[in-house]
Amino acid sequence: MSVTDSTSDGGPGEEPSRRSFLRSGIGIAAIPMGAAEASISKETAPIPPEPTNPRLTTFSAGTRGEYRIVSMQTLVGDPLPSADRISIVPGTNRLETEGSTWTLRGVTSNERYVDRSEKRRLAEVQAPLGRATSDVSVLIPLRKTPAWWALTQEERREIFESRSHHIQIGLRALPAVARRLYHCRDLATVEPFDFITQFDFASADTAKFDELLAALRAGEEWRYIDRECEIRMVRD
Amino acid sequence: MSVTDSTSDGGPGEEPSRRSFLRSGIGIAAIPMGAAEASISKETAPIPPEPTNPRLTTFSAGTRGEYRIVSMQTLVGDPLPSADRISIVPGTNRLETEGSTWTLRGVTSNERYVDRSEKRRLAEVQAPLGRATSDVSVLIPLRKTPAWWALTQEERREIFESRSHHIQIGLRALPAVARRLYHCRDLATVEPFDFITQFDFASADTAKFDELLAALRAGEEWRYIDRECEIRMVRD
Numbered sequence: 001m002s003v004t005d006s007t008s009d010g011g012p013g014e015e016p017s018r019r020s021f022l023r024s025g026i027g028i029a030a031i032p033m034g035a036a037e038a039s040i041s042k043e044t045a046p047i048p049p050e051p052t053n054p055r056l057t058t059f060s061a062g063t064r065g066e067y068r069i070v071s072m073q074t075l076v077g078d079p080l081p082s083a084d085r086i087s088i089v090p091g092t093n094r095l096e097t098e099g100s101t102w103t104l105r106g107v108t109s110n111e112r113y114v115d116r117s118e119k120r121r122l123a124e125v126q127a128p129l130g131r132a133t134s135d136v137s138v139l140i141p142l143r144k145t146p147a148w149w150a151l152t153q154e155e156r157r158e159i160f161e162s163r164s165h166h167i168q169i170g171l172r173a174l175p176a177v178a179r180r181l182y183h184c185r186d187l188a189t190v191e192p193f194d195f196i197t198q199f200d201f202a203s204a205d206t207a208k209f210d211e212l213l214a215a216l217r218a219g220e221e222w223r224y225i226d227r228e229c230e231i232r233m234v235r236d
Numbered sequence: 237m238s239v240t241d242s243t244s245d246g247g248p249g250e251e252p253s254r255r256s257f258l259r260s261g262i263g264i265a266a267i268p269m270g271a272a273e274a275s276i277s278k279e280t281a282p283i284p285p286e287p288t289n290p291r292l293t294t295f296s297a298g299t300r301g302e303y304r305i306v307s308m309q310t311l312v313g314d315p316l317p318s319a320d321r322i323s324i325v326p327g328t329n330r331l332e333t334e335g336s337t338w339t340l341r342g343v344t345s346n347e348r349y350v351d352r353s354e355k356r357r358l359a360e361v362q363a364p365l366g367r368a369t370s371d372v373s374v375l376i377p378l379r380k381t382p383a384w385w386a387l388t389q390e391e392r393r394e395i396f397e398s399r400s401h402h403i404q405i406g407l408r409a410l411p412a413v414a415r416r417l418y419h420c421r422d423l424a425t426v427e428p429f430d431f432i433t434q435f436d437f438a439s440a441d442t443a444k445f446d447e448l449l450a451a452l453r454a455g456e457e458w459r460y461i462d463r464e465c466e467i468r469m470v471r472d
Contacts, residue, residue, distance in 0.1 A: 051426040092424060107422045110385045112348075119388055149346045152355055153389065186343045186422045188328060190287040 077227030106182025134200035141193035148224035164219030313463030342418025370436035384460035400455030
């Protein structure tokens with residue numbers, strides 16, 4: 001198995017915990033039989049936590065968090081309520097999100113559109129999130145239309161790359177602008193967005209990022225987006 | 237920037253509840269601020285349910301349920317604990333699964349591999365689950381290897397159809413054998429399988445189904461499967 005980037009692919013970092021869970025002999029996502037009939041009563045028994053997908057990330061906005069929000073903008077669709085700070089943490093814990101104004105969640109997953117040569121090229125030039133020099137972070141949650149999801153894979157790829165050049169545009173901003181894509185559409189809960197993309201870069205590279213964003217938004221792919229927000233943040 | 241009117245694409249069956257949730261002004265998957273500080277104490281306050289993805293289905297095995305298990309077989313990987321009956325219900329509710337031996341979940345999603353002509357052909361001949369004549373149901377939960385998920389989309393399509401003829405084999409059994417695919421890999425919880433396929437058909441068509449299954453399992457695609465169970469059931 002060859003995986004170039006653990007962030008984009010469900011790569012090496014995350015497989016072990018999934019596998020060790022399966023090897024534990026549980027191998028099922030159920031509440032163990034009889035768990036609720038233990039010594040504590042049913043009313044007060046805490047619901048045992050279900051094991052969290054190691055590819056899941058939670059974005060909680062409110063008054064706390066390591067990122068300070070600099071600006072929030074709504075490009076299309078309903079805005080997100082305004083907040084001061086955002087916390088970005090692996091996994092999810094409902095209790096931790098109690099004080100938050102809003103919470104978004106997404107999982108990294110297998111790539112849907114890149115071909116082998118693009119994947120190779122991306123692996124050569126892409127940078128990881130969280131470099132010491134990356135003082136600016138941006139979140140772009142977006143939702144695509146039912147018309148997009150009704151297209152076939154080849155039709156989506158055709159719009160995504162052949163006509164909108166999504167991958168080629170992204171490559172131009174590399175390695176200055178690091179990115180990670182999270183998928184929200186196939187979670188068990190109703191999520192307000194289909195995707196969240198997290199970017200980070202040095203403030204000196206802001207123009208490169210703005211150019212990337214403008215180029216993507218000018219493409220045909222963006223006609224299939226009916227909700228999009230843009231949240232710029234600094235880490236302090 | 238040009239964006240399609242978000243009000244003009246009120247799509248298929250599942251979209252309305254998603255949209256009405258978003259229109260409700262919440263538009264976020266968060267616990268409302270202060271919900272836990274209501275008149276009941278934090279310890280006994282029930283956690284408010286999060287809105288469930290309308291494409292989610294829960295499969296609970298145990299002693300109850302509308303399907304009686306006739307046989308359970310493990311093709312590869314860990315077996316599922318044996319059970320007498322299975323309940324297949326829309327959505328999920330952790331309390332309802334308390335008495336179950338195991339619970340699987342999955343969401344229906346956009347198609348990943350069919351092209352336009354295959355999609356058209358499938359639409360012409362496929363049948364829905366739940367016909368009055370379909371007295372046999374089969375669940376096939378399966379997991380694909382990390383090597384599969386590290387492939388690009390085009391490489392997966394090449395194995396799936398060009399070399400394993402997954403869609404063509406499925407078409408041969410239509411309309412006798414109805415099927416629905418659920419995705420589990422990108423849920424927020426660790427799930428023991430990547431997919432669950434539910435089939436149903438009249439018992440007189442069992443040979444057609446067996447042939448379909450044997451043909452799929454003989455293909456190259458199946459070399460990328462490291463866990464597979466087969467659960468045959470009747471509805472009574």
